Amino acid sequence: xxxxxxxxxxxxxxxxxxxxxxxxxxxxxxxxxxxxxxxxxxxxxxxxxxxxxxxxxxxxxxxxxxxxxxxxxxxxxxxxxxxxxxxxxxxxxxxxxxxxxxxxxxxxxxxxxxxxxxxxxxxxxxxxxxxxxxxxxxxxxxxxxxxxxxxxxxxxxxxxxxxxxxxxxxxxxxxxxxxxxxxxxxxxxxxxxxxxxxxxxxxxxxxxxxxxxxxxxxxxxxxxxxxxxxxxxxxxx
Amino acid sequence: xxxxxxxxxxxxxxxxxxxxxxxxxxxxxxxxxxxxxxxxxxxxxxxxxxxxxxxxxxxxxxxxxxxxxxxxxxxxxxxxxxxxxxxxxxxxxxxxxxxxxxxxxxxxxxxxxxxxxxxxxxxxxxxxxxxxxxxxxxxxxxxxxxxxxxxxxxxxxxxxxxxxxxxxxxxxxxxxxxxxxxxxxxxxxxxxxxxxxxxxxxxxxxxxxxxxxxxxxxxxxxxxxxxxxxxxxxxxxxxxxxxxxxxxxxxxxxxxxxxxxxxxxxxxxxxxxxxxxxxxxxxxxxxxxxxxxxxxxxxxxxxxxxxxxxxxxxxxxxxxxxxxxxxxxxxxxxxxxxxxxxxxxxxxxxxxxxxxxxxxxxxxxxxxxxxxxxxxxxxxxxxxxxxxxxxxxxxxxxxxxxxxxxxxxxxxxxxxxxxxxxxxx
Numbered sequence: 108x109x110x111x112x113x114x115x116x117x118x119x120x121x122x123x124x125x126x127x128x129x130x131x132x133x134x135x136x137x138x139x140x141x142x143x144x145x146x147x148x149x150x151x152x153x154x155x156x157x158x159x160x161x162x163x164x165x166x167x168x169x170x171x172x173x174x175x176x177x178x179x180x181x182x183x184x185x186x187x188x189x190x191x192x193x194x195x196x197x198x199x200x201x202x203x204x205x206x207x208x209x210x211x212x213x214x215x216x217x218x219x220x221x222x223x224x225x226x227x228x229x230x231x232x233x234x235x236x237x238x239x240x241x242x243x244x245x246x247x248x249x250x251x252x253x254x255x256x257x258x259x260x261x262x263x264x265x266x267x268x269x270x271x272x273x274x275x276x277x278x279x280x281x282x283x284x285x286x287x288x289x290x291x292x293x294x295x296x297x298x299x300x301x302x303x304x305x306x307x308x309x310x311x312x313x314x315x316x317x318x319x320x321x322x323x324x325x326x327x328x329x330x331x332x333x334x335x336x337x338x339x340x341x342x343x344x
Numbered sequence: 345x346x347x348x349x350x351x352x353x354x355x356x357x358x359x360x361x362x363x364x365x366x367x368x369x370x371x372x373x374x375x376x377x378x379x380x381x382x383x384x385x386x387x388x389x390x391x392x393x394x395x396x397x398x399x400x401x402x403x404x405x406x407x408x409x410x411x412x413x414x415x416x417x418x419x420x421x422x423x424x425x426x427x428x429x430x431x432x433x434x435x436x437x438x439x440x441x442x443x444x445x446x447x448x449x450x451x452x453x454x455x456x457x458x459x460x461x462x463x464x465x466x467x468x469x470x471x472x473x474x475x476x477x478x479x480x481x482x483x484x485x486x487x488x489x490x491x492x493x494x495x496x497x498x499x500x501x502x503x504x505x506x507x508x509x510x511x512x513x514x515x516x517x518x519x520x521x522x523x524x525x526x527x528x529x530x531x532x533x534x535x536x537x538x539x540x541x542x543x544x545x546x547x548x549x550x551x552x553x554x555x556x557x558x559x560x561x562x563x564x565x566x567x568x569x570x571x572x573x574x575x576x577x578x579x580x581x582x583x584x585x586x587x588x589x590x591x592x593x594x595x596x597x598x599x600x601x602x603x604x605x606x607x608x609x610x611x612x613x614x615x616x617x618x619x620x621x622x623x624x625x626x627x628x629x630x631x632x633x634x635x636x637x638x639x640x641x642x643x644x645x646x647x648x649x650x651x652x653x654x655x656x657x658x659x660x661x662x663x664x665x666x667x668x669x670x671x672x673x674x675x676x677x678x679x680x681x682x683x684x685x686x687x688x689x690x691x692x693x694x695x696x697x698x699x700x701x702x703x704x705x706x707x708x709x710x711x712x713x714x715x716x717x718x719x720x721x722x723x724x725x726x727x728x729x730x731x732x733x734x735x736x737x738x739x740x741x742x743x744x745x746x747x748x749x750x751x752x753x754x755x756x757x758x759x760x761x762x763x764x765x766x767x768x769x
Binding site for chain 1: 658
């Protein structure tokens with residue numbers, strides 16, 4: 108009995124030691140990957156920030172209206188710094204997952220291939236988001252300036268509506284690209300958009316019929332009066 | 345050197361016409377009401393100014409439906425007293441017309457017409473070229489002498505017109521284009537359009553540099569030509585041509601579009617010629633020929649309260665954009681103007697100059713999309729124009745001229761503000 112017990116304990120100990128000894132190099136590999144990840148990520152961030160500052164990327168982002176959009180979203184740091192940070196985390200996460208893969212754990216067996224397979228979707232979604240932000244700013248600014256110059260009182264409202272319409276559309280496209288609740292996003296977008304249009308039509312057709320008529324009549328009268336005699340006669344050039 | 349595609353339409357008959365000393369350019373578009381008078385006046389003037397000289401009238405038409413080209417041909421074929429005049433007709437293809445380009449004359453395809461006329465002048469190695477808008481009702485035979493003589497006898501390369509215009513007419517030119525260009529290039533040219541005289545040398549210079557491919561030249565041909573002449577040191581002069589009366593009511597389109605094209609062209613050429621203007625200080629008047637210049641006394645309808653409303657709305661709604669364009673010290677001076685009552689409203693000249701220079705700097709720095717940037721200047725321009733009217737409406741016509749002159753001097757005095765920031769911002 109005593110011998111059996113001793114053998115069982117020794118077997119268990121040997122097995123555990125063997126497993127620990129087998130795990131140790133993998134653990135060391137994980138640590139190495141993490142350290143390498145930190146070093147490479149820092150290096151990539153450093154290079155990115157230097158190169159982007161060298162090519163005046165911050166000024167470019169300011170010019171295309173990205174900086175105000177980012178500021179509105181609470182990101183007040185320079186664009187080059189943000190790109191540097193993102194690149195740092197992308198490189199570090201890639202190294203970390205490689206390290207986890209090196210552990211050869213059954214639970215993480217296909218983690219790396221899944222991540223690499225999903226990467227194109229993430230990149231496409233990021234580009235879509237960037238493009239959407241740029242377009243939203245560009246068209247909102249264009250509409251704001253045109254409406255102010257035409258002396259339309261609701262200039263800011265028009266500009267904001269255009270900005271948010273483009274942003275919502277972009278958001279829906281980004282979520283679809285990432286495959287997150289694809290059907291729900293498409294349905295929600297269609298229902299919301301259709302609902303808004305329908306609500307506006309009903310509101311104008313029923314509730315605001317008289318107001319709309321008065322408004323149009325006033326506009327027509329004003330335009331007619333302007334056409335008749337009220338326009339400035341001055342040639343500016 | 346580029347040769348306009350339209351030149352191909354007239355190459356065959358013209359090369360057999362032999363040497364031609366003078367080119368008369370006539371851009372037209374549905375101008376049957378004025379074409380006969382314009383052509384008769386110009387040919388009559390030519391006969392008196394240069395008897396015996398061979399000339400070619402190039403009628404560049406932007407697709408008239410009222411028989412304008414036939415009318416022009418008929419008048420030319422009837423003959424000019426004293427001078428053999430050939431006739432050439434060029435029809436601009438609809439695809440060649442830039443619908444966005446805004447002209448004071450309201451004539452489409454004017455820039456393309458200039459390009460074609462210059463191409464013909466260079467191909468035929470002509471000495472001088474006179475271009476007159478086909479819808480100008482106030483053309484007189486004497487204009488030919490005034491526009492041609494400086495080129496033929498006094499070596500002028502660009503003869504700019506000086507018209508007597510109603511009070512406050514051309515306020516964009518007088519508030520920005522003329523004073524800014526004068527401060528930059530040191531020549532007091534009033535930047536008016538409608539008629540001009542040019543030497544073959546200037547026509548050649550413009551074609552040699554890809555000038556016509558530049559979108560800003562296409563949108564502001566008169567500003568571009570005048571800038572080319574003064575910035576590159578060509579001999580320029582002005583001639584007083586009296587009043588400028590266009591046929592029918594002109595519609596030049598949306599103010600912000602006009603401002604975007606005209607001011608955008610000046611800002612753009614600041615980049616092109618920056619080595620030329622940075623070192624220049626002060627300004628000199630060009631030679632002026634013809635009867636003495638006098639400002640117009642006629643008043644035009646101008647709604648100051650509407651301009652002030654536009655200015656205040658700009659203050660309210662465009663502030664986020666102006667914060668990108670204007671430095672805090674300029675903005676701090678502009679903001680209190682929004683609280684002033686209409687009658688007391690004044691936009692000081694020094695503040696206006698600082699604002700225009702800041703916009704030019706922001707354009708140079710590409711702080712914003714350039715078209716948005718220039719168009720966002722519109723409410724500020726309305727404020728300055730309203731201030732000009734409020735300051736001078738009780739005075740005589742000379743009062744307006746004095747105010748414009750004072751503004752020009754402020755632009756010149758504050759030029760170091762621009763130069764200090766241009767390269768080192």
